[in-house]
Amino acid sequence: MSAHLSNGRVNLNILREAARKELREFLDKCAGSKAIVWDEYLTGPFGLIAQYSLLKEHEVEKMFTLKGGRLPAADVKNIIFFVRPRLELMDIIAENISEKNGRPPQMHSPRDFHILFVPRRSMLCEQRLKEQGVLGSFINIDEYILDLIPYDGDLLSMESEGAFRECYLESDQTSLYHTAKGLMTLQALYGTIPQIFGKGECARHVANMMLRMKREFAGSQTQILPVFDSLLLLDRNIDLLTPLATQLTYEGLIDEVYGITNGYAKLPPEKFAAQKKQGEVGKDLPTEPKKMQLNSAEELYAEIRDKNFNAIGAALSKKAKIISAAFEERHNAKTVGEIKQFVSQLPHMQAARSSLANHTSIAELIKDITTSEAFFDNLTVEQEFMTGVDTDKVNTYIEDSIAQKDPLIKILRLVCMQSVCNNGLKQKILDYYKREILQTYGYEHMLTLNNLEKTGLLKPQTSTRNNYPTIRKTLKLWMEDANEQNPNDISYVYSGYAPLSIRLTQVLARPGWRSIEEVLKMLPGPHFEERQQLPAGLHKKRQQGENRTTLVFFLGGVTYAEVAALRFLSQMEDGGTEYIIATTKLINGTSWIKSLMDRPEAP
């Protein structure tokens, strides 16, 4: 299940194993049969660490979802609540437990209650439990520090949805603290990172916290040979443009259209109806969306996920031919030995064929969208903005889309993009867009517009100086004639636009940020370099031609397209660096803007 985590240069299985060990220890602390009551939000991230089988090994017999009212019946010795430290959840727990106290004598013996807070305990929550009169009912109250979750062999995420909003809108740096803590955990397992680079206010804070935490634990130096050569901390707000653009890689498009959560995508079932599982007797077309796991454990997916979507057709054809040829081999198997060998390959070939069928279906679904007029028109406007065309006028496509009452988030992505590419909109134009939006979608969205202004996404022009064209030119952000089939530059992920964040990463490795001092000054926040002392004898001796390993941490979110771009850099010949990617959250333009919306619940 986790083999793919050791695929990369850094074996992230170690991290996962450490997390599993902690979980096991806690479960064993609550000796005897147990039932877990889950905060629904946690089941996804936990699924990446441990499956039910591990829990079963530690006597977990039942699992329930946390909800109000009475606890469901369960003949177990222990009831453990796995929850985030949120006050409203404490009230539900109290409800679950108090009900018990009031009930008449039960059939089974009294149970022990425990709580596991994820990722941290909270005084406020324990206080709330006390107020509800149930704090004393718990035997074990612990915290399970799940900061960085490995999603793939080169990808870690904290899945902290609110991080961008908290840092850049509410000036709340709690998530940065967790980030620093997560990085300390990482260093405990993979060795001290000798060099820290960063750009942005939040990056600076995280680096400071790391250095301070290191000093506080000065006594306990890890004796592990460092795996990472350097850490690069990047604020999301040095590159607000990239997440707004529609991603054009295969995985990026799946995320844009269907959303990928905890490594799973939910897809419309109709296309997959033909593939019935064994045992399903005469079922009609399934109405449940098909849940598909997407990670590099699936060979075909690993090959195509980061390709530009226009290259997928050819890749799938090629694969189909290879698989067909492999199946044809059966005609060549003459001897018993050869037949035996062929048969032993069958499961693998069947898996490959099923994988091909799935991805062909997905690609067809996505193609329906990318070939639509709406998609094309939208992309055209995006690219106009990115190349600086008419960013200072009211855009008719946006106007028309508002008039047709297209989804609000689509509109917001476009107007924000125009604003970012123009370094703010002229007051008249901003007012016009705002009025059209509020009149068409409702005045309650005023709060969202305020939030977007505060984070710099949709703001009035304060000075006539627009640095974006200079940045674009110096860093070569727009590459005409990007080769989508056989890319030679990271700009293929957006069919011409090179993500600013990744360009900065690329330049840092070679030739270094000194060469772009002027441009760096145009981007918000300080840039810096720190060195951390390594214990004697632990300095890495790199072999001739051996690549450096850099951990890039995006504070505020990263897109799959950016991940693809970094993977591209990693596999570039004589690129010199391989990248491991970490982030507070995997995002796309839609989920990102959504996190900034202040929307009253629909009545």
Next chain:
Amino acid sequence: LPYPKYLQEEGWPPLMYLKESKRAVNSIRSLVEEEDEEDDVEKVSWSGEPVGIYLLDCRWSVHDDVILLWQDYVSDWTPEETVKRMQQGKVYSLEKFRSLQDKLLLLDEAVNAHDGNVITAVLIYLKKSLSKEILFRELITREIALRHYIHYLKEIGEQKLLLMQYRDHLNVRDENKRRDFLKNCLSFPFSPDDATHVQDHYTLLERQIIIEANDKQVESSGQADIFKKYPRKASILNMPIITTLYYSCFYHYGESDGTFSSPANIRKTFRISDKQFLLTCLGARAKLKAWFDVDALFTTKNWLGYTKKRSPIGFHRIVDILQKNNAPVQVLQDYVNLVEDVEQKISLAQKYKCHDVIINTYRDLKDRQQLIVYRGKVEKGSSEYRKIEEILSNSVRRSFP
């Protein structure tokens, strides 16, 4: 609190550490000062620390007042009595009011007394002793108290709290409560732009409530045909302004601008742009297949009295909207004809089979070739076919000297 032994021995009741006793000390001081300069009462300043009020000698009058102060403090005054005492500058204690119900009674009494200082003093206590969600929930229905609260928050620089509360309470379910809440929000420290939006939001909801009540009644009584033919699928409450305008153009078209429900009134009140107004009206009238109304939207009389069609948006857009509403070809044709760009005109005409437009355009362009091609596309013997034939033969005649 070290209670002087001699007082105890003489039977004076112990003086508690009074939370509100700063006022008590000051009251005593003022009483003492009234007497005369020769004080034997040690004046103690109040720093909040438990300090005894020591009587250095027996001043009976001061003693009596101290006893009374104490009694006053521990007595159970009703909200009404408490408020009176506050107005009269007498000692009081708000901590007595523990339950939410009691606190609200106190607040309502304070409001009834119309004394701003008293109201604010009560609000300060409520702010301290209630969660901000509960406090705000109660304040949004108490206009006067809310006004004072806003003022107080502004004074102490906590305006942000107001904006948070605005956000948290936008989803009040009951529309009347929401309307009242919005009205009260008008005095929040919004930026001028935002203030305009909140004003519009309030005005809109206020009018929607009126329109909804009226239309519901009319619909159920079966008086108006339009509701019978096109029964309303949803309430107009909480819909955005453009949606409201569409509704108005659908059900209340042609009403004078004196009524809240008329398109003209809505357009004026909410400063809707010509473009938006036109598009919305067009959508509604096209849905109802009211082609004459659609025509009227675009027709303007010039100074010579001739009518001419104008549009702030391209006619190709108009054509699309009409087509989506299944406008008959005769109607579509007129508008396709008005498309300025020739290529676009031809393409639209072909898409929607407006034969006359195509034929006339090619004729005006003198493009025989295309006419011949198009003749092959139309039905043999149809009027379009005959028309093309006629044009072709006419032009042949003319090309001969």
